Amino acid sequence: MQSRNFKLFNLHSVVVILFTSLFFVNIGLAEQRTTHDSHKIEKQANLNVTLHTEPEMIEAGKFTTLMFKLTDEKGEPFTDLMVHHDRILHVLIVSENLQIVGHIHPEDFESRDILAELDGTYTVHFTFPLAGKYILALDVMTEDTEFSKYLYVDVTGTKKMTDISQDFRREKIVNGYTEEGGDRLAKAVDLADRNTKSKYYVKIDAPEKIKAGEMVHITYSFKRDDKPITDFVPFLDAPMHFAIVSTRLDGILHTHGTVLMNGKTHKMMKKDPHAGHNMKKPATTGHQHQGTTPEKFGPSIMLMTKFQKAGVYQIIGQLKHKDQILFPTFMVEVVD
Numbered sequence: 001m002q003s004r005n006f007k008l009f010n011l012h013s014v015v016v017i018l019f020t021s022l023f024f025v026n027i028g029l030a031e032q033r034t035t036h037d038s039h040k041i042e043k044q045a046n047l048n049v050t051l052h053t054e055p056e057m058i059e060a061g062k063f064t065t066l067m068f069k070l071t072d073e074k075g076e077p078f079t080d081l082m083v084h085h086d087r088i089l090h091v092l093i094v095s096e097n098l099q100i101v102g103h104i105h106p107e108d109f110e111s112r113d114i115l116a117e118l119d120g121t122y123t124v125h126f127t128f129p130l131a132g133k134y135i136l137a138l139d140v141m142t143e144d145t146e147f148s149k150y151l152y153v154d155v156t157g158t159k160k161m162t163d164i165s166q167d168f169r170r171e172k173i174v175n176g177y178t179e180e181g182g183d184r185l186a187k188a189v190d191l192a193d194r195n196t197k198s199k200y201y202v203k204i205d206a207p208e209k210i211k212a213g214e215m216v217h218i219t220y221s222f223k224r225d226d227k228p229i230t231d232f233v234p235f236l237d238a239p240m241h242f243a244i245v246s247t248r249l250d251g252i253l254h255t256h257g258t259v260l261m262n263g264k265t266h267k268m269m270k271k272d273p274h275a276g277h278n279m280k281k282p283a284t285t286g287h288q289h290q291g292t293t294p295e296k297f298g299p300s301i302m303l304m305t306k307f308q309k310a311g312v313y314q315i316i317g318q319l320k321h322k323d324q325i326l327f328p329t330f331m332v333e334v335v336d
């Protein structure tokens with residue numbers, strides 16, 4: 001008990017010191033911005049991400065530490081990040097067969113190392129359930145732009161993942177997973193899993209033919225025990241998150257849904273998705289980027305997106321009902 005108090009006290013001091021030093025760092029950067037605008041743009045064009053894992057050879061079913069080192073074009077730590085969607089850095093993980101998904105953040109783990117983050121190293125932990133290839137997408141935001149980077153890892157082991165199976169159903173029963181508090185669900189989710197008790201009915205309305213390069217509207221409707229669900233709650237500062245991946249595994253688009261109210265989009269969401277954003281809460285590191293989502297909503301949520309190329313895409317959704325995190329996932333074919 002005593003040692004724990006001591007630890008907390010220390011952590012508190014560290015946080016106070018960090019806040020104080022961040023204040024000065026931010027002022028320094030703000031000044032640099034007004035005087036060296038061209039330098040800033042150059043810096044923003046280059047975010048390099050390198051991944052170091054522990055253990056180096058990732059094995060299926062074994063706890064793995066993933067350390068992402070973010071640097072600018074000069075190799076200097078890239079630390080000027082804003083909290084967006086409640087997190088400083090988002091990591092989306094999708095398996096090659098598009099059946100295993102993870103959505104994790106440095107803040108999701110008690111072992112979070114803020115000092116390392118100030119040096120550009122962000123750490124998450126994950127247990128890859130099956131052997132095979134996975135794509136990892138990183139999303140971060142600075143004051144003026146968003147960055148998306150992706151990389152791959154190969155996971156060894158005897159339990160291999162299945163091949164991609166094509167499933168173009170537009171109605172499904174999906175599982176709910178109990179959140180681990182604070183919008184956290186740090187474990188891998190197998191979309192093919194049929195064994196959970198919490199069940200939801202989901203239907204999508206999408207165009208018969210989805211064409212590459214065209215704006216597409218897909219509406220999700222949710223029911224439970226035959227009743228429309230009207231009390232979804234925001235999850236990570238959005239009504240619904242999406243990870244869109246093609247069978248080519250050539251990137252992940254991380255985007256967000258819009259609440260539909262009486263058939264219309266919610267008034268706060270009508271404009272540019274970023275127009276309603278402002279900075280509210282103080283952040284632990286970096287600045288804060290806050291969106292607007294109604295406190296309760298449902299049963300309809302809309303995804304507006306464009307598919308750049310023809311192909312087969314898995315649209316992995318994520319949203320929250322009470323303490324349940326749902327992953328409504330639908331596969332669509334996109335044609336030229």
Ligand SMILES: [Cu+2]
Nearest residue numbers: 087090091103
């Ligand atoms: Cu995230």
